[in-house]
Amino acid sequence: MKQRPIGYLFIAPATIHLLLFAWIPIAYAAYLSLFKWDLLKDSKPFIGLKNYADTFQDQAFWNAMWNSTRYTLVSVPVGMVVALFVALMINQKLRGVTLFRTLYYIPAISSGVAVSMLWIYVYLPEHGLINTFLMRFGQNIDFLSHPSWAMWALVFMSIWTGLGPRMILFLAGLIAIPTSLYEAADLDGSTPWKTFWHVTLPMLVPTTFFVLVTSTISAFQIFTPVYMMTRGGPEGTTDVVGYHIYSEAWEKFHVGLASAKSFILLLAILAVAYWQFRAMKSQLEGYSTAVS
Amino acid sequence: MKSLRVTLLYVGLTALAAFLLAPFVWMVLVSLHPSKAPIPTMDKLWPERFHWENYAFVLSMPDIPVARFFFNSIVVTTVVVAGQLLVASLAAYGFARLTFRGRDFIFLMFLLSMMFAGPVTQIPVYLMVRWFGWLNTYAALIVPGLGSAFSVFLFRQFFAAIPKELEEAARMDGAGDLRIYAQVIMPLSKAALATAGAFSFFAVWTDFFWPLLATNSMEMRTLEVGLSVFKNSYGATNWPLQMTAAVVVMLPLLVAFLFTQRYFTKGIMLGGLK
Structure with a gap:
């Protein structure tokens, strides 16, 4: 291969930007996390790993980690199953499926703030869109103010907003499956259900993995709906880690401590992504041995 | 049997569309109720007359300059999207079409950055921007957004699929890399440009977190942050105005989505999963 050093010039602007606004900030955050750094105070003493030690002791932080975990554990798998189901419905030779595909994407391109306001309204007690129906059965739930409902209200909304992009990804995966595989399954007299389990799903493993990892990463970082709808309440039940770090940094101004917390979050995300990657690899190997 | 299945599919797809879009229809109907009216019940959802004056009010509030928010969002989004497309496509040309030492490692750094842009970098980038004296300026809203690892990735996928022969013919004619980029590769990449442009348009226009941190005066708010300000000061219980x-x-x-929607599917098909 002929070396073309002019390549450095082409990548220079993007790479300098990447250094300035991604990698240097990460290093800077590591540095900040070693100081008792308060935005409003001039003295910023070096305290070594104390912020990390404090974080491990901090009940509110672990409450937030737990909230993010349960949010992710429900919203991601349920959202994915729903999206796969819709993708299967839409992956048929039907007139007008493009229209449905477009309509389903609309919640995802909407303004997060407007959508949050809309869902506050949907969840209102008495006259909200949901309670109007529940009232007919004598029920009336103040979803966003009830400690055992608020989190699931956010989860439900995230399935609504996340459907479009996930569905399109699954659809791309479905379209890429060679039709010869289905023809072979047909010849073998396979039932649609069997074909789904033994052809469609195994062929979707890479897609599923991609959707799983990207959804997990973004679920761990949700912020706008929490900021707009619950502010972490009621009783801290929706205080997810993205919001928790925000309020540590920008409401309490403890940027050193918040940096330490963001690193712990980052490590947790990387660990989960790595674990998902390992699981997919063994899954793929399992299929290839089963086939051969 | 077949037609029953097709009918059921259509019923399912339509029901789902109704479920996904009902909140929006509702939002429009409520916005046309008289301002300060109590929350309309289901049977009175259709307003007795359309109160368009809510829109006139929201667009001309003295203390919350919505026109200014629009202007800010347009300026910021235009510059960021244009800048991103240029910076990312140049880089992608380097990564996809040229060979040089360290190339794959540098590209890996781009991919890795996608994983933790959010939580870790917010504080240091804020402090840096403050140190540059950019807080509450367009520079703060624009410069941090000019790079996009996602766009680099998308362009690279697309450029890598363009046959080498086209480029070689241009090289025979004595064209340099900048000309090959501008006159061979880019004209063939309109679909990639539209896709990357569409994704970054929506990402930048609806970004909430960064403009919330980087600005504090009313004149510098973008539409997205402006709406949250509106909700906090007018909204509380005035549902028709909030929905307006x-x-x-x-x-x-x-x-914007209606004009660009086909590129969302296309982009995911070409960039998402290789």
Whole structure:
């Protein structure tokens, strides 16, 4: 291969930007996390790993980690199953499926703030869109103010907003499956259900993995709906880690401590992504041995 | 049997569309109720007359300059999207079409950055921007957004699929890399440009977190942050006005989506999964 050093010039602007606004900030955050750094105070003493030690002791932080975990554990798998189901419905030779595909994407391109306001309204007690129906059965739930409902209200909304992009990804995966595989399954007299389990799903493993990892990463970082709808309440039940770090940094101004917390979050995300990657690899190997 | 299945599919698809879009229809209807009216019940959802004056009010509030928010969002989004497309496509040309030492390692750094842009970098980038003296300026809203690892990745996928022969013919004619980029590769990449442009348009226009941190005066707010300010100061219980403001913010997005929607599918098909 002929070396073309002019390549450095082409990548220079993007790479300098990447250094300035991604990698240097990460290093800077590591540095900040070693100081008792308060935005409003001039003295910023070096305290070594104390912020990390404090974080491990901090009940509110672990409450937030737990909230993010349960949010992710429900919203991601349920959202994915729903999206796969819709993708299967839409992956048929039907007139007008493009229209449905477009309509389903609309919640995802909407303004997060407007959508949050809309869902506050949907969840209102008495006259909200949901309670109007529940009232007919004598029920009336103040979803966003009830400690055992608020989190699931956010989860439900995230399935609504996340459907479009996930569905399109699954659809791309479905379209890429060679039709010869289905023809072979047909010849073998396979039932649609069997074909789904033994052809469609195994062929979707890479897609599923991609959707799983990207959804997990973004679920761990949700912020706008929490900021707009619950502010972490009621009783801290929706205080997810993205919001928790925000309020540590920008409401309490403890940027050193918040940096330490963001690193712990980052490590947790990387660990989960790595674990998902390992699981997919063994899954793929399992299929290839089963086939051969 | 077959037609029953097809009918059921259509019923299912339509029901789902209704479920996904009902909140939006509702939002529009409520926005047309008289301002300060109590929350309309289901049977009175259709307003007795359309109170368009809510829109006139929201668009001309003295203390919350919605026109200015629009202007800011347009300026910021235009510059960021244009800048991103240029910077990312140049880089992608380097990564996809040229060979040089360290190339794959540097590209890996781009991919890795996608994983933790959010939580870790917010504080240091804020402090850096403050140190540059950029807080509450367009520079703060624009410069951090000019790079996009996602766009680099998308362009690279697309460029890598363009046959080498086209480039070799241009090289025979004595064209340099900048000319090959501008006159061979880019004209063939209109679909990639549209896709990357569409994704970054929506990402930048609806970004909430960064403009919330980087600005604090009313004149510098973007539409998305402006809407949250509106909700905190007017909204509390005035549902028709809140929904009016939400419609005002949503409408341009919907229109933009109708023009660009096919690129969302295309982009995911070509960039998502290779």
